[in-house]
Amino acid sequence: ELRKQCQDFATALLDHTRSSYELEVLLNHDPTGPAYEHGERMQLNRLKMAIKLKQKKFVAHPNVQQLLASIWYEGLPGFRRKNMALQALEIVKIGLLFPIFSIVYILAPHTSLGQTMRKPFIKFICHSASYLTFLCLLILASQRIETVIVDWFGPTPTLKKWVATDVTTRRGAPPSLVEWLILAWVFGLIWSEIKQLWDVGLREYVADMWNVIDFITNALYVATIALRIVAYYQVQREIRLKLGTENLPRQNWDSWDPMLIAEGLFAAANIFSSLKLVYIFSVNPYLGPLQVSLSRMVVDILKFIFLYLLTLFAFSCGDLFETTQTLFWAAFGLIDLTNFELTGIKPFTRFWGMLMFGTYSVINVIVLLNLLIAMMNHSYQLVSVSSVSI
Structure with missing residues (x-):
């Protein structure tokens, strides 16, 4: 009060x-x-x-x-009075010029063009354009663009000189050109997070969940880089010892090969990097409230998961891990009643098992899932009413 x-x-x-x-x-x-x-x-x-x-x-x-x-909108006079098409053109123009703005800001920060980068909206556009470029590089690396280029233009002498078709599939392969560019962006993002942590302090930094996500993402990229280095030197050692294992087919690699683990961590880091777009689009008056609703719904989902795990544990019999998997996939309709047709099972035992499975399905599908929908709808309504009143 x-x-x-x-x-x-x-x-x-x-x-x-x-x-x-x-x-x-x-x-x-x-x-x-x-x-x-x-x-x-x-x-x-x-x-x-x-x-x-x-x-x-x-x-x-x-x-x-x-x-x-x-x-x-300081530094962009009349921007808000322009129609949507002209505003989009202005944003695209600034976004395309972000490398020039960035270089001038680093080399001559006190010039008029360097001071332009200090304007909030221009700074936001340049940062967003830089991050979108980073995501494009991640897409190129994930799609193994070197192989795609060779497929399009053929193995010409020029491409053979600059592009290796097996650079993304060979054990201990050195970074490709795209991966070197990603490495530069990752170091820039890490420096940005360190600077922010220094400016605001640890407590305030951790209080923002997006900072925690950024930390996890950067940690995954650093782990990927470390594992790629380990894989490179491991293969170089095998070459020196003449073991003949440096060109093994991928299906013959060890399950815990550093290259495979690095690829898995890199894929996870890509997912977290793409999720950052949700944070960037939060400035939009239409998508912003949805992002706030999503953050509220995450809390509701965590509450639901707690109740769901309790239900799973209560109905688990026999091998706990295997039964929990069965009950989990049953929520998506992937377990049918033919799974209860077991050899040597008595009618009463079969009936009792089906009764317990039916009870679980009613509690899970009808009660818990509808409870989750109601909680998420309530959170969305709260944010929607607040955004309308603002």
């Missing part, structure tokens, strides 16, 4: 601001520093505190949102 009163009082203060300068003074107030002067770089200390304390009404106030919009 006290938290709600504090939120209402702070929100009411915003209603009494008569100019943008008063709003800037209110949002940039720092009790330990000098008073804010018009034209200074806005730190938005009060707004950051409101976000940290989850004061949603304060953050969603129209005056605050109008100020944030003006800050967000």
Whole structure:
């Protein structure tokens, strides 16, 4: 109740601001520093505190949102007044120029073009364009583009010089050109995460689940790189010892070969990297609420999984692992009643087993799944109502 009163009082203060300068003074107030002067770089200390304390009404106030919009689109005058086609062209133009913006920002950050990269919306577009380029490189590596190029143009002398057709299937193969580019992007992403961790601190960094996902993704890429190095030196050692195992067919590789493990970790890292698009599209007024709903639904799904595991354990008989697998796949209709036709089974035992399986199916399919749907629908409705009111 006290938290709600504090939120209402702070929100009411915003209603009494008569100019943008008063709003800037209110949002940039720092009790330990000098008073804010018009034209200074806005730190938005009060707004950051409101976000940290989850004061949603304060953050969603129209005056605050109008100020944030003006800050967000700074450097692109008239952008919001353009129609959708012109806005899309402007975004594409900035996105295509992101390598030039990035190089100028690194080499000459104090020039007018370098300062352009400090504008929030332009910075967001450049970061998004860079990340989309990274995803494209991941797709090329996953599709083994070297082999595809040779299939398209044939094994010409030029391609033989620059492209090895077996580079992605040979044990201990060195990185291809695409993989070298991915390596450069991965090091950049790791540096970005280290810098963010240094700036905000460990507690605030871990509080954001997207940072945790980024950490897991980078850890998977680092593990992939380490395993590829191990596989390379392992094969080089076999060549020096003349064991004749460096060109084994893939089906004859050891099950725990570092190259195979590296490929599995790389595939998992690709999935996490693609999920980051959900975070990028959260700025969209239509997709943003869906992303918030998804995060709420994840909590509901975790609650459901706990209940589901309890149900699985309660109905598991005999070998716990094998029975749990059977009950899990039964939820998707992949287990039929012919599985109860066992040799030497008595009618009563068969009937009792089918009765227990039927009871499980009713509890799982009718009760638990509908409970999950209701919980997810409730979470979506909460977010939908909040987004409409904003």
